[in-house]
Amino acid sequence: MTLKVYEVTREGTVRVVRPEAEVVPVAVVDHTAAFPDCQCPQHRSEGTDAAYRVFVEHTARCATCRAGAPCATAAHLCRAWRETRR
Secondary structure (H helix, E strand, C coil), X not given: CEEEEEEECCCCCEEEEEEEEEXXXXXXXXXXXXXXXXXXXXXXXXXXXXHHHHHHHHHHHCHHHHHXXXXXXXXXXXXXXXXXXX
């Protein structure tokens, strides 16, 4: 397999960044080297938004949360929301 890296300007000019070279494909992909998922509102998964909505809805309705006291349910929902963001 070969790989060639180049840039194309808006005018259509092509500039070779790296010339064509032979490369060997990997057998096992290392997922830890990948970039993290985008967390912007446009690309964030529905699970993240849903978990956040459940957390906010609970804190708005819960008398303990509104009083500013520690709430075990809110802590659990907040933890679940954080986990979906990873």
